[in-house]
Amino acid sequence: MQQFLNVTLTGLAQGAVYSAIALALVLIWRSTRIVNFAQGAMAMFTTYIALSLIEAGQSYWVGLLVALVSGLVLGALVERVVVRPVEGGPELNAVIVTLGLFVGFQALAAILFGSTFVSFPAPFDLRGFTVGGVNIAFTPNSIFVIAAVVVVMLALVALFRFTNLGLQMRASAFSQEVSRLLGVRVGAMLTLGWALAAVVGSLAGVLIAGGNLVSPNYMDAVVVFGFVAAVLGGLESPGGAVVGGLTIGLLLSYVSGYLGSELVALAALVILVAVLLVRPQGLFSHAAARRV
Amino acid sequence: MSAPATTAALQVRGLSASYGPVTALDGVDVTAEPGRITAVLGANGAGKTTLLRTISGLVRPTAGQVLLGDRDLTRAPAETIARAGVAHVPEGRGVITELTVEENLRLGALLGSSRKRTRHVIDDVYAMFPPLAERRARHAHTLSGGERQMLVIGRALVTGPDVLLLDEPSLGLAPRIVAQIFGLLRELVDDAASGRLSVLLVEQNARSALSIADVGVVLNLGRVVATDSAAALAADDGLRHAYLGF
Numbered sequence: 444m445q446q447f448l449n450v451t452l453t454g455l456a457q458g459a460v461y462s463a464i465a466l467a468l469v470l471i472w473r474s475t476r477i478v479n480f481a482q483g484a485m486a487m488f489t490t491y492i493a494l495s496l497i498e499a500g501q502s503y504w505v506g507l508l509v510a511l512v513s514g515l516v517l518g519a520l521v522e523r524v525v526v527r528p529v530e531g532g533p534e535l536n537a538v539i540v541t542l543g544l545f546v547g548f549q550a551l552a553a554i555l556f557g558s559t560f561v562s563f564p565a566p567f568d569l570r571g572f573t574v575g576g577v578n579i580a581f582t583p584n585s586i587f588v589i590a591a592v593v594v595v596m597l598a599l600v601a602l603f604r605f606t607n608l609g610l611q612m613r614a615s616a617f618s619q620e621v622s623r624l625l626g627v628r629v630g631a632m633l634t635l636g637w638a639l640a641a642v643v644g645s646l647a648g649v650l651i652a653g654g655n656l657v658s659p660n661y662m663d664a665v666v667v668f669g670f671v672a673a674v675l676g677g678l679e680s681p682g683g684a685v686v687g688g689l690t691i692g693l694l695l696s697y698v699s700g701y702l703g704s705e706l707v708a709l710a711a712l713v714i715l716v717a718v719l720l721v722r723p724q725g726l727f728s729h730a731a732a733r734r735v
Numbered sequence: 736m737s738a739p740a741t742t743a744a745l746q747v748r749g750l751s752a753s754y755g756p757v758t759a760l761d762g763v764d765v766t767a768e769p770g771r772i773t774a775v776l777g778a779n780g781a782g783k784t785t786l787l788r789t790i791s792g793l794v795r796p797t798a799g800q801v802l803l804g805d806r807d808l809t810r811a812p813a814e815t816i817a818r819a820g821v822a823h824v825p826e827g828r829g830v831i832t833e834l835t836v837e838e839n840l841r842l843g844a845l846l847g848s849s850r851k852r853t854r855h856v857i858d859d860v861y862a863m864f865p866p867l868a869e870r871r872a873r874h875a876h877t878l879s880g881g882e883r884q885m886l887v888i889g890r891a892l893v894t895g896p897d898v899l900l901l902d903e904p905s906l907g908l909a910p911r912i913v914a915q916i917f918g919l920l921r922e923l924v925d926d927a928a929s930g931r932l933s934v935l936l937v938e939q940n941a942r943s944a945l946s947i948a949d950v951g952v953v954l955n956l957g958r959v960v961a962t963d964s965a966a967a968l969a970a971d972d973g974l975r976h977a978y979l980g981f
Binding site (some may be wrong): 607610611613614617618620621622623624625626627628629 | 791792793812813814817818822823826829830831832833834838841842843845846849890896
């Protein structure tokens with residue numbers, strides 16, 4: 444029972460981070476029909492920026508803030524400079540471009556920050572809570588991770604549901620031509636979409652790094668799990684991305700806790716294949732809306 | 736609502752456009768005057784839809800000019816042309832089906848308020864089209880064809896346009912609904928309080944279109960073959976048989 448509790452709580456905290464990565468992928472897929480293979484590498488890069496500041500004596504919070512802001516700038520720059528020329532072209536072009544970015548960011552990070560493992564601090568205690576004299580695997584830092592993701596999700600929901608800007612962003616994602624005819628600056632909305640996605644990705648990068656070791660490829664596995672979560676949620680649906688992320692977090696945590704941690708990557712692959720075989724439109728998408 | 740403003744005519748001069756090697760428009764001259772409905776008629780493939788898409792900036796012209804009053808809109812981006820006061824209601828309804836009825840209208844009203852020219856607000860549209868009021872919180876994909884046409888016309892009106900470009904509003908609708916929508920268009924144009932709207936109405940249904948239009952322009956293979964009053968065009972048997980199919 445205690446192990447079940449431990450495994451579940453750990454899975455939820457991991458799942459929150461996968462949700463954030465899945466959400467970043469969904470935001471970009473919805474508006475530009477591009478799977479951003481560089482999402483994890485961009486998050487890794489901004490996490491290194493945060494780490495440089497922290498190592499230079501700044502607080503964790505300054506590092507986090509700067510990582511989020513640099514994510515915003517990086518996302519906008521990548522869309523404007525690199526992705527815009529291939530938008531609307533053959534899908535393979537965009538795939539190659541984001542794969543190129545992925546390789547480029549990893550190489551650049553290795554040059555600038557080194558390719559060895561370095562430890563990233565956590566803002567809160569990494570020792571588990573004690574419940575009834577028993578030490579559990581759920582830590583104050585896990586609560587912070589979940590809370591941070593929840594706050595960002597709620598902020599995005601508020602943006603998309605209740606603001607004019609969010610309405611214009613959604614309209615641009617659904618129908619670029621009609622949006623332009625209604626005076627919406629679709630190009631600016633797409634840039635903003637990439638920028639917001641990169642902020643969410645940066646948050647995930649810093650959160651998963653907290654209390655762990657980072658290297659230029661530490662996000663690779665995380666982004667793969669986030670991608671599986673996004674597919675599970677239907678790739679179209681932000682809500683689906685969140686539920687997909689939590690589900691993947693829990694499932695992988697059970698696999699790791701009960702079957703062995705070496706099976707986690709295999710389990711993710713099995714889930715991906717199973718979803719694509721049984722329900723390729725994902726759990727939360729209208730069947731007709733998917734056109735891969 | 737703001738006081739009626741004097742609105743400018745839309746003038747299209749010598750407009751040409753092509754899709755690759757295929758010429759779709761060849762030196763077209765059309766004027767849409769405020770307070771008038773100008774019908775653009777012709778067979779399938781005559782260039783009617785291309786004419787509207789070129790005016791609204793979705794297709795780049797190869798030659799010619801698009802003027803709104805003394806403002807040159809030729810080759811401006813579509814969003815700039817929309818902001819200048821040209822509302823294009825595209826063929827096939829153009830509702831954003833993933834948004835609700837109210838969100839579709841809010842999107843139009845955003846442009847209207849940024850233009851400070853909103854003559855119709857969302858509540859006016861609901862008063863004009865009661866079926867939309869009942870379905871305001873529903874997603875637009877649940878609407879019938881007639882309701883979608885009401886929604887796109889209402890959404891164009893809340894942008895506060897000087898010029899309304901309508902592409903085949905009768906397409907796929909029952910005759911009773913077409914009569915209702917055309918009657919409403921006539922009322923909008925005649926209503927002085929609406930600030931002298933110009934309407935450019937593209938139709939294959941030439942008989943119905945001429946019955947509400949003031950002026951007609953007949954296109955064939957991308958060229959203007961006749962421009963006259965709607966009554967004169969409807970009375971010209973040779974022209975009707977050759978190009979209008981009734």
